[in-house]
Amino acid sequence: MAAELWEIRDFIAEVPAFAELPGKVLDALPRRLTVRYLRRGRPFPPPDAEPGLWIVRSGALAVREPDGRLREKLGETDLYLDAPQPTEPEARGEDTAETPAVAVVEDSLLYQLPLPAFEDLLEAHPVFAWRFERSRRERLERALSELGQGGRPEALMAATVEALRRREPITASPAIPIRQGAEIMTEAQVSALLLVEDERLVGLVTDRDLRRRCLAAGVSVDSPLREIMTESLITVAPTSSAFEASLLFSRHNIHHLPVVAEDGALVGILSTSDLLRHQGTHSIHLVRDAMAAPDLEAIARVGSRLPDLEAQLVAIGAEAEPLGEAMVTVTDAMTRRLTELAEQALGPAPVDWAWAALGSQGRREQTAFTDQDNALILDEAFDPAQHGEWFERFAQFVTEGLAAAGLEPCPGETMATTPDWRQSVAGWARTFRDWIEQPEPHSIMLATNFFDMRVVAGRDSLLDALWGTVRPLARSNTIFQRRLANNALAIRMPLGFFRRLVVVDDEQHDDRLDLKRYGLMPIADLARLHAVSLGLPELHTVRRLQAASAAGGLSASAAAGLVDAWRLFYVLRARHQAAQARRGEPLDNRLDPDRLSGLERDHLRDAFRVVDDHQRWVRAPFDVSGTR
Structure with a gap:
């Protein structure tokens, strides 16, 4: 084989879709390719080209929706299939897009595999066919299966x-x-x-x-x-x-x-x-240590071990939901013990109370890198003049203990130390009613957090009484739901990756992928929207989506796609933080695209598209107007 063909062969072997093909098949591919050089601004596909699979060697293509919105930017090793493709079934919760327009936006060198040769590969090599013949949801299922491999047999x-x-x-x-x-x-x-x-x-x-x-x-x-x-x-x-x-x-x-x-x-x-x-080290140890902690220093020592716990769970191949549950059981145990230590220091509480976790702790979805969101629900006998000082000191004690354990205070002060977030059941009911009946942007922002409330310590019945009033009220208010839907669409999903950057839209290209902002949060917002609109009690994002599907709010296929996307984002986030912990670096949610394999980039693109499709679909049933 000529040197030029070997060079093409080596490049094709780096393209994720081709990487698992047998060596002899890769050796034969260069002779079946057509090489095309297209100047910027030329039509694509070229009018004289037959249908086939295009592989970008250098340069860039922009794929746009019929309305002109950028859908994807393709660069080196990316693929574009110019041929009829199996369409995913249109179902409740899945948007169907029209054929996009493609433009050459940089001088580009491309290889084209003619359609007959492409179809030969599909028929002969299932591992290759999987990339093209399966739905995004099926590809995400496979991605999760691959991410779960590698755990020790004795794990x-x-x-x-x-x-x-x-x-x-x-x-x-x-x-x-x-x-x-x-x-x-x-x-x-x-x-x-x-x-x-x-x-x-x-x-x-x-x-x-x-x-x-x-x-x-x-x-x-x-x-x-x-x-x-x-x-x-x-x-x-x-x-x-x-x-x-x-x-x-x-x-x-x-x-x-x-x-x-x-x-x-x-x-x-x-x-x-x-x-x-x-298994010698596990969350059981940390829960035991937390519940037996004699003081704040002991609680802080438990919290300092959370990154190691996350790293260990990642190493044994823990799946997303059990991993989050394990982390939250430790945080809950630290919180409960802090409330006990607070009562030992301050004396018995003057009235019954419930300490509620919000956000990711409320939903049982925490990782080792998190801040605290919490509130106090108080018995109707609560009198601010008589009891306010005790509960202020109580909240201060617990939140300072959590901060010492590594759960930073909420930047927006959504904590029980804020007087507005220490109320009786009736007071909370009035607050929720105001948010629901006057759904201004700030009210919606607060409501998204407080609809995730879960009691961690104290009397569960206080929150049960509140939900008995609030959930029917929210379910019957379509204006509130529309504003909640607007909030769920506020974060636009990335389009994919271009070179070393994350492409958000025409103007925004980031050098890091924030897996919380551009992955977990949009799905949590969509799941909450469905749960609120249907009056469902579930809190965990996965269980909300599954319950919404069972109630007819979205199709089983759409729910499964969102669940798989959420799991992919969660596992990648946990792996990223586990790697940071091993390197002794501060934890964050921002993943360097350079650390992603080509296959992982493809999996993330599928996940982005699943969420983006559902965001677009949500507009009709919730009567959301305008374009993004």
Whole structure:
């Protein structure tokens, strides 16, 4: 092969769509290519060219929508297929675009693979065909599968609960005396006893229950075990992953999980010790340390370990939702412990309260790099004159503790230290009513955060009462929903990558990709919009989209595409932060395009387009006018 053809062959091998083709196929490709040099301003595709696949070697092409809006800018190694393509099904939540116009905006050197040769590759090589014959959603599913590979076989993600369970369950009747139950536990050398009645699991007694509920409480050891047992049990399936079990341990701050099969049969019990024998460092450790922290310094030490936890979870191949859940369980534990320490320092609260997390913590979507957004919901007995100072000091204590643990104060002061964000249930109801009935831009900005409220500590019923008023009000107000939709369209998705830059539009080219601003936030805004318009209680972005689809708010295909895009952005963000932690760098959300492979750039382009399509589709059902 001539030197020129070898050089073309080596270039083609660097193009992601061709990279996995066999060497012999790559060797033969240069002879099937047509080389074209097009001056700036020339029509594209050239009028004399046959249909085929175009590969940009140098220069630039601009792809525009029929209305003139820039859709994509193509540079070196990018592809443009000038041929009929399978169309993705039009469904509720998916926008269908007309054929774009393409212009040569720089003098360009291009290779063209004629349509028959292109079709030969599609037929002979499924790995090549996947890039062109599948929908963006299917390509995103594959991207997530590829990102999940590489975890160690012994990793927490790979093991099942059944694999970690060490022995058959030790059971007893809840009617036997406490003394006899303690003897059974001692003889079997177990720290928990499963209580069964009529072949049905009815309760659990642990060695801690024996100490606290029997000895310390003065209950006779001749009383039946049912008097000290835990009845409302959290259980786990034997087929669940050890990672799922670890989240249950962490979230509920428990040490034993009964293992129950799908048919209700008792299989055994899993303890935190079983899990820790398998995987030494995990969120369970951090939750334990947080809940036992004696002071703010100890809380700060727990917070300082969050980047290491994120890096470890990334290394074992944790998926997006479990990774976020693991991070939030630690943040929640630190928050709960800080509220306990605050009450120890200030004395008992004068009225009942609920500490609510907002934003990514409220939605259970945090990473190690985050700030704090929170609020206090107070009982109707709250009197600002009598109780205001206590709750001001309480909020100050907790937020300062979170800041010491690495959760920076919110730049917009959306925190419980702000008097407006410490209100009774009735006060909060009035605030939400004002936002909904007078949806000005500032009100909408605040509402987007506060519709993500979740109680972390205190009385859950206070927030439940508030949602009982607010959600029906928001669901019935179409003007509020329209303004919420406008907010969800405020961030325009990037078009892709051009050379070393992120292309946002004709004028804006950034040297970093902010994965929060240009990835996670727009999808969270769309999911919140659907949840509010349908009156749904879900908070997590993925669960909001899935619930909205089930309720008919958008198609299953559109919801799945947005979910996959969200997961891709989240995993890439977590990987980026894990790499920064390993290098000892400050964490951020801004990814250097130079660190992306060509395939990752292609995956991100697909994700951008999925979100952009839904943003455009949203305009009609929510009556949003104007162009972006």
